[in-house]
Amino acid sequence: MLGPVNNKSNAIIEMQNVGIRYGQGPEILSDIKLSLKKGSFHFLTGKSGAGKTSLLSMMYLAQKPSRGTVSVFGHNVNFANRDALAMLRRRIGVVFQDFRLIDHLSAFDNVALPLRVCGMDEREIRKRVMELLQWVELDRSIQATPATLSGGEKQRVAIARAVINRPDLLLADEPTGNVDNDIAPKLMKLFVELNRLGTTVVIATHSEKLISDFAYPRLHLQNRNLKIFAPNTPVNMGGFHV
Amino acid sequence: MSKNTVFIARHEELPLKGDSTSLFLQIMVAIAVFLFAVTLSGVLSINSMLYNWNESILGSLTVQIMPSTNIDPDKALAETLEHQNKALELLKSLNYVEKAAPLTDKQLEKLIQPWLGDGIEIKDLPVPRIIDVKLKPHADVDFMDLAYSLSKATPMASVDNHKLWLNKLIQFADGIKILALSILALVIMITSGAIFYTTQTSLGLHRYTIEILHLMGAKDTYVAQQYAKRSAILAFQGGIIGLLLAVPTIFGIASLAQQIEGGIISEASLSSLDWLVIIGLPVFAGIIAMLTAYYTVKQTLQKMM
Numbered sequence: 001m002l003g004p005v006n007n008k009s010n011a012i013i014e015m016q017n018v019g020i021r022y023g024q025g026p027e028i029l030s031d032i033k034l035s036l037k038k039g040s041f042h043f044l045t046g047k048s049g050a051g052k053t054s055l056l057s058m059m060y061l062a063q064k065p066s067r068g069t070v071s072v073f074g075h076n077v078n079f080a081n082r083d084a085l086a087m088l089r090r091r092i093g094v095v096f097q098d099f100r101l102i103d104h105l106s107a108f109d110n111v112a113l114p115l116r117v118c119g120m121d122e123r124e125i126r127k128r129v130m131e132l133l134q135w136v137e138l139d140r141s142i143q144a145t146p147a148t149l150s151g152g153e154k155q156r157v158a159i160a161r162a163v164i165n166r167p168d169l170l171l172a173d174e175p176t177g178n179v180d181n182d183i184a185p186k187l188m189k190l191f192v193e194l195n196r197l198g199t200t201v202v203i204a205t206h207s208e209k210l211i212s213d214f215a216y217p218r219l220h221l222q223n224r225n226l227k228i229f230a231p232n233t234p235v236n237m238g239g240f241h242v
Numbered sequence: 243m244s245k246n247t248v249f250i251a252r253h254e255e256l257p258l259k260g261d262s263t264s265l266f267l268q269i270m271v272a273i274a275v276f277l278f279a280v281t282l283s284g285v286l287s288i289n290s291m292l293y294n295w296n297e298s299i300l301g302s303l304t305v306q307i308m309p310s311t312n313i314d315p316d317k318a319l320a321e322t323l324e325h326q327n328k329a330l331e332l333l334k335s336l337n338y339v340e341k342a343a344p345l346t347d348k349q350l351e352k353l354i355q356p357w358l359g360d361g362i363e364i365k366d367l368p369v370p371r372i373i374d375v376k377l378k379p380h381a382d383v384d385f386m387d388l389a390y391s392l393s394k395a396t397p398m399a400s401v402d403n404h405k406l407w408l409n410k411l412i413q414f415a416d417g418i419k420i421l422a423l424s425i426l427a428l429v430i431m432i433t434s435g436a437i438f439y440t441t442q443t444s445l446g447l448h449r450y451t452i453e454i455l456h457l458m459g460a461k462d463t464y465v466a467q468q469y470a471k472r473s474a475i476l477a478f479q480g481g482i483i484g485l486l487l488a489v490p491t492i493f494g495i496a497s498l499a500q501q502i503e504g505g506i507i508s509e510a511s512l513s514s515l516d517w518l519v520i521i522g523l524p525v526f527a528g529i530i531a532m533l534t535a536y537y538t539v540k541q542t543l544q545k546m547m
Binding site for chain 2: 060062082083086087089090091092094100102104105106109113114116117118122161
């Protein structure tokens with residue numbers, strides 16, 4: 001069962017007083033308040049260990065908060081059952097920092113995964129996957145398994161898998177960290193294009209170049225809390241709470 | 243586009259066929275189906291035996307004429323035969339009797355041969371005479387009334403409708419049947435347990451892949467269906483192996499049983515319907531494995547992640 005839908009808000013993700021801790025340890029994130037509007041584009045920054053991955057994992061519904069409420073697409077995830085969470089996840093594309101590709105599957109099958117779990121017709125899957133693999137310049141490696149691909153190629157497979165289903169929300173953890181300099185702008189162009197078509201995008205990155213090249217607001221994690229900065233504003237300028 | 247015509251082999255997301263639990267599952271199911279088939283054939287044989295006994299025994303009865311106590315053997319024999327004829331006359335007059343015939347001297351000699359040996363003259367012995375009575379099909383016999391009529395015709399006659407010894411045999415056969423059915427239930431429980439265990443182990447082995455499938459939006463059902471399909475196929479294959487081993491064993495036991503004297507066990511044969519049930523066991527095993535795996539996955543995933 002899905003949680004209650006908040007129709008008044010135009011937010012794709014909404015967090016209220018969210019805290020997260022692992023076991024009996026201290027809170028990694030505290031009192032997070034966040035509202036991401038439909039069609040927005042944000043960078044997520046913060047030092048290593050600041051909680052970027054934990055924040056993202058709540059956004060892609062891999063974990064629930066220790067306290068507070070998280071709503072995704074208007075549904076309170078605290079009240080959603082397993083099947084309902086699965087249906088919400090189908091609308092989210094994720095690029096993991098460690099790729100999380102399935103080792104025994106080919107590049108083609110890895111990219112096809114989100115479409116297959118939805119039960120899409122194989123001919124349509126084939127058409128979509130081939131098109132996208134060509135676009136990310138992996139059409140020569142469709143049968144290759146992740147073990148035989150380079151770091152950059154794996155990352156492109158992971159990105160293709162995240163966007164194949166034309167998600168409403170795209171979350172990417174260091175998506176251009178391993179790719180060559182010439183393909184990184186092309187991948188960013190893909191994210192920008194998806195955003196232009198209505199996808200809400202959050203990209204976690206350490207790359208100041210990426211942040212300065214693309215003028216999008218920044219969500220910055222510091223001292224277990226979240227602040228927002230206008231495009232191209234240095235983090236030492238203060239920012240404001242969202 | 244020429245590239246689109248390239249053949250792309252689809253691989254299963256969960257590589258269940260090659261995992262270490264598959265062979266274990268197949269062997270377990272093969273053993274289970276073997277035991278199940280042999281035990282089931284026993285149960286079905288006992289059933290058919292009981293049916294045959296009931297059919298033949300309910301359709302007949304025996305009238306016994308006690309020998310005369312006259313000390314002159316010739317007179318005693320004549321008196322006994324007279325009593326026999328009176329009883330026979332009465333029996334033949336009854337509308338539910340199809341046939342009533344006394345056992346011949348030779349038949350009687352054969353009956354007592356195990357106790358008194360060869361070369362006996364039945365005429366010289368004060369042994370009871372026996373009339374074998376065959377009843378008409380579905381005859382409604384009042385045995386008390388028959389016994390009363392016979393005693394009026396001749397006080398030396400008594401009726402045996404075989405129920406007493408048959409009831410003891412039926413009780414014994416029923417006991418064996420209950421034992422066999424308990425074994426069948428145990429086999430099903432052990433097989434389900436093995437499938438539960440192998441499925442849980444396999445879920446642990448493929449945890450990483452399952453987590454990714456979940457993150458891609460797969461429901462528990464999606465994973466459960468893959469396990470159900472794999473378990474059904476493996477159990478069916480194991481079941482076929484078990485069945486192939488069981489059939490010659492059943493024939494072997496049947497031929498051994500037929501060598502036993504007495505004719506009781508030889509009546510225990512399997513009908514074509516019984517065989518159909520036995521041959522269907524691999525399908526049955528497949529269905530049990532499929533359901534067990536499906537619900538194990540659903541239950542385990544709830545706790546696991």
